[in-house]
Amino acid sequence: MAALPRLFGADAPRPGKHTWRHSLTRWLFIGISLTFLVAVLIAPLLTVFAMALAHGIGVWLHAFSDPDTLAAIRLTLLTAAVVVPLNTIFGLAAAWCIAKFEFRAKSMLITLIDLPLAVSPVVAGLVFVLLFGLNGWFGAWLQEHSISVIFALPGILLATMFVTFPYVARELIPLMQQLGNDEEEAAITLGAGGWLTFFRVTLPKIRWGLVYGVILCNARAMGEFGAVSVVSGHIRGLTNTMPLQIEILYNEYNFVGAFTVASLLTALAALTLLVKSGIDRAGYRRR
Amino acid sequence: MAASTRTFREPSVLPGFGLTFGFTTFFLSVMVLLPLAALVLVAASMHWLDFWHVVASPRALGSYRLSFGASLLAASVNAVFGFIIAWTLTRYDFPGRKMVDALIDMPFALPTAVSGIALTTVFARNGWIGRYLEPLGVHVTYTWIGVTLALTLISMPFTVRAVQPALAEVQRDLEDAAETLGAGRFTVFRRIILPTVLPALLTGFTLSFARAVGEYGSVIFIAGNLPLKTEITPLLIVIHLEEFDYRGAAALGVVMLAISFVMLLAINLLQAWGRGRLLRRRS
Numbered sequence: 001m002a003a004l005p006r007l008f009g010a011d012a013p014r015p016g017k018h019t020w021r022h023s024l025t026r027w028l029f030i031g032i033s034l035t036f037l038v039a040v041l042i043a044p045l046l047t048v049f050a051m052a053l054a055h056g057i058g059v060w061l062h063a064f065s066d067p068d069t070l071a072a073i074r075l076t077l078l079t080a081a082v083v084v085p086l087n088t089i090f091g092l093a094a095a096w097c098i099a100k101f102e103f104r105a106k107s108m109l110i111t112l113i114d115l116p117l118a119v120s121p122v123v124a125g126l127v128f129v130l131l132f133g134l135n136g137w138f139g140a141w142l143q144e145h146s147i148s149v150i151f152a153l154p155g156i157l158l159a160t161m162f163v164t165f166p167y168v169a170r171e172l173i174p175l176m177q178q179l180g181n182d183e184e185e186a187a188i189t190l191g192a193g194g195w196l197t198f199f200r201v202t203l204p205k206i207r208w209g210l211v212y213g214v215i216l217c218n219a220r221a222m223g224e225f226g227a228v229s230v231v232s233g234h235i236r237g238l239t240n241t242m243p244l245q246i247e248i249l250y251n252e253y254n255f256v257g258a259f260t261v262a263s264l265l266t267a268l269a270a271l272t273l274l275v276k277s278g279i280d281r282a283g284y285r286r287r
Numbered sequence: 288m289a290a291s292t293r294t295f296r297e298p299s300v301l302p303g304f305g306l307t308f309g310f311t312t313f314f315l316s317v318m319v320l321l322p323l324a325a326l327v328l329v330a331a332s333m334h335w336l337d338f339w340h341v342v343a344s345p346r347a348l349g350s351y352r353l354s355f356g357a358s359l360l361a362a363s364v365n366a367v368f369g370f371i372i373a374w375t376l377t378r379y380d381f382p383g384r385k386m387v388d389a390l391i392d393m394p395f396a397l398p399t400a401v402s403g404i405a406l407t408t409v410f411a412r413n414g415w416i417g418r419y420l421e422p423l424g425v426h427v428t429y430t431w432i433g434v435t436l437a438l439t440l441i442s443m444p445f446t447v448r449a450v451q452p453a454l455a456e457v458q459r460d461l462e463d464a465a466e467t468l469g470a471g472r473f474t475v476f477r478r479i480i481l482p483t484v485l486p487a488l489l490t491g492f493t494l495s496f497a498r499a500v501g502e503y504g505s506v507i508f509i510a511g512n513l514p515l516k517t518e519i520t521p522l523l524i525v526i527h528l529e530e531f532d533y534r535g536a537a538a539l540g541v542v543m544l545a546i547s548f549v550m551l552l553a554i555n556l557l558q559a560w561g562r563g564r565l566l567r568r569r570s
Contacts, residue, residue, distance in 0.1 A: 025472075026379050029371055029374055029375045029378075029379065030375050030379055030381050032368070032371050032375075033368075033371055033372045033375040033376075033387070034387070036368045036371075036372065037372070037387065037390065039416060040436070040439060040440050040443065041390065041393060041394070041440065041443070042390070043409045043415055043416060044402065044405035044406050044408075044409050044440070045393070045397075045405065047405045047408050047409050047414075047415065048401060048405050051408060090310070090311065090314050093306070093307040093310045093311050093314075094307070094311040094315075096303055096307045097303075097304060097307035097308045097311050098311075100299065100301050100303075100304075101296050101297070101299055101301070101304050101308075102296060102297040102299075103295055103296030103297070103304075103308070104295055104296070109311070109312070109315075111551060111555065112315060112319070112320065113311075113315060114551070115319060115323075115547075115551070116319055118497050118501075118547040118548075118550055118551050119323070119501065119543075119544065119547050120500070120501025120502070120503065120521050120543050120547070121501065121502075121503055121504070121521075122501070122503045122521035122522075122524050122525060122540075122543075123326070123501070123521075123524070123540045123543050123544060123547075126326065126524060126528065126536055126537070126540045127322035127323055127325060127326045127540070128322060129528060129533070129536075130322075130325055130326055130329050130533060130536075130537055131322060131325050133533065134531075135531065135533050136533065137325065158318075161318055162318055162319060162322070165318060165319060181299075181301060184301055185300055185301065188300050188301060188302065189300060193302075194301075194302035194303050197301075197302075198303075216395070216396065219396045220396075222398070223396075223397070223398025223399070223400070223401070224398070225398060225399050225400040225503070225504035226399070226502075226503035226504050226521065229503075229504075229525070230525060230528060242398075243398050243399075243400040243401070243504070244400075246398075246400045246401065246404065247400055247508075250404050250508070255408075258404060259404070262398075262400070262401040262404060262405070265397075265398045265401050266397065266401055268396075269393060269396035269397040269398070269401075270393075270396075272396045273389050273390070273392055273393060273396055274389075276389070276392065277385070277388075277389040281385075
C-alpha cells in the first residue's frame with residue numbers, strides 16, 4: 001500500500017514540531033533513557049553471560065557436572081511443578097468468583113489476594129518458621145511424628161507458594177472483568193453446565209492471559225530467594241534451590257559456577273518476557 | 288445458607304459462586320492470612336518492653352535508616368528516570384523501541400539473586416562500570432550507594448508501567464492548543480502533562496518504595512552487611528532467626544508487616560484518587 005501521510009492519531013505530522021529544539025529534546029530523552037537502562041539493567045544482564053562463559057563453553061558445561069548444582073536444578077523444577085499448578089487453580093477460582101459475581105467485601109478480597117506482593121520475602125519465610133520451626137507452634141508435634149517442614153521440601157514449597165500466590169489471579173481478574181459475562185450467561189441459559197461453560201466458553205477467551213500468568217508465576221517460583229533462603233537451611237544437594245546454589249557458589253568465589261546457574265535463570269526470565277511480548281503483540285491481552 | 292448467600296451477593300444465572308468463593312477464601316486463609324496472623328500473635332505474646340528492646344535497638348534503628356533511606360532514594364530515582372523512560376517509550380519512535388519496552392519488565396522476571404551478583408560484578412572496583420567510578424572516589428559496592436542501586440533496579444518497572452498508560456491519556460490537542468496560545472514547553476509540562484500523570488507517578492513511586500523496602504536477595508550481595516552501616520531490616524530478621532531468636536525475628540517482622548499494610552493503603556487511596564480525577568476530567 002502506498003504510504004499516505006497520516007492526518008490523525010499520535011503519528012500524524014504535527015505542525016511546528018520539527019524544529020531543532022524538538023529533535024534535540026527527543027534525542028536527549030532517548031539518550032538519558034538508554035544510558036540509564038544500559039547501566040542499571042543491560043550491563044548486569046550481559047555480565048551474567050560474560051562471567052558464565054569467561055573460560056569458554058567447555059567450562060560452562062562442566063559446571064553442570066557438579067552434583068550439588070544438578071540437585072539444585074532438580075529441586076527447583078520439582079518446586080515449580082508443585083507450586084505453579086496449585087496457584088493456577090487458585091487463580092482460576094479466584095478470578096471466576098471475583099469477575100463473574102457481585103458480592104460484598106469484594107475489593108477487600110482483591111486487596112488480600114495481592115497482600116503477598118507487599119510483604120517482604122523474608123517475612124514470608126519467617127511466618128512458616130514461626131509455625132513449623134523447632135521452637136514454632138507445631139514444632140514439638142512435628143518432631144514427635146518425625147515430620148520435617150522447615151529445612152526440608154515442604155517448607156520450600158510453602159514459602160514459594162506464599163510468594164507466588166497472587167500471580168495468576170492478578171493476571172486473570174482484570175482480563176475476565178473486561179471480557180464480561182454475556183457469553184457465559186448465554187451458554188448457561190441455553191442449557192450448558194457450569195464446567196462445560198468454563199472449558200468451552202471462558203477458557204478459550206482467557207487462554208493467553210492465563211499463559212502469561214502461569215509463566216510469570218513459574219519464573220518467580222524458580223527464582224525466589226529471600227523466602228526460600230529463610231526456610232531451606234541451605235543443605236547442599238538436599239534443600240538448595242538454584243538461587244541458593246548461586247549464593248553458595250558465589251560466596252565460595254566460584255564465580256563461573258555461580259554465573260552458570262545464573263545464566264540458566266536469566267535465560268528463563270528472557271524466555272518469559274519473549275512469550276509475554278509475543279502475546280502482547282498478537283493483541284490477545286488487554287492494554 | 289441460601290438466604291444469607293442471596294443478601295451477600297447479587298443474583299446471577301452463572302453457577303460456581305459457592306465453589307470458587309469457598310476455595311478462594313479457604314486457600315487464601317490457609318496460605319496467607321493464618322500464617323501472617325501467627326506472626327502477629329507471636330509478637331503479641333512478647334512483653335512490650337522486650338518488644339521495644341528489639342524494635343528500637345540501635346542496630347534495628349540503623350537498619351530502618353538504611354532500608355527506608357535507600358528505598359526512598361531508589362523510588363525517587365525511579366520517579367525521575369521512570370518518567371523519562373515512560374515518556375521516551377510513549378512519545379518517540381526509535382530503532383529498538385519495542386525491545387526496550389519489553390526489557391523494562393526484566394526485573395519482574397529476573398531472580399533477585401541474579402540481579403545481586405550481576406550488579407556487584409558490574410560495579411565492583413574492577414567491574415565494567417565500577418572501574419570508571421572508582422578513580423572519581425565513588426565506591427558503589429559494599430556501601431549505601433550499592434544498596435540504593437540494587438533497590439533501583441528491582442523496583443524500576445513499577446514506575447515505568449504506572450506512568451506509561453497515564454502518559455498515553457494526556458490529550459495532545461490540549462498541548463497543541465496551549466502552545467498555539469503561546470505557552471512554552473515547560474508551562475505545557477507543568478500545567479497539562481504533570482497534573483494528568485501525577486496520580487500515576489505517585490502510585491508508581493509508592494509501589495517502587497513498597498517493593499524496595501522488603502527486598503532481600505539482590506541487596507545482600509552488594510551491601511557488605513555491616514551492622515549499623517550497610518545492614519537492611521530483612522537481613523536483621525534473618526540474623527535473629529539464625530540465632531534461633533524467633534521472637535526477636537517476629538517483632539521485626541511485625542514492623543515490616545505494618546509498613547506493608549500502610550503501603551497497601553496508600554496505593555489504594557492513590558489509585559482511587561487517580562480514578563476520581565480521570566472521571567471528572569472526562570465528564
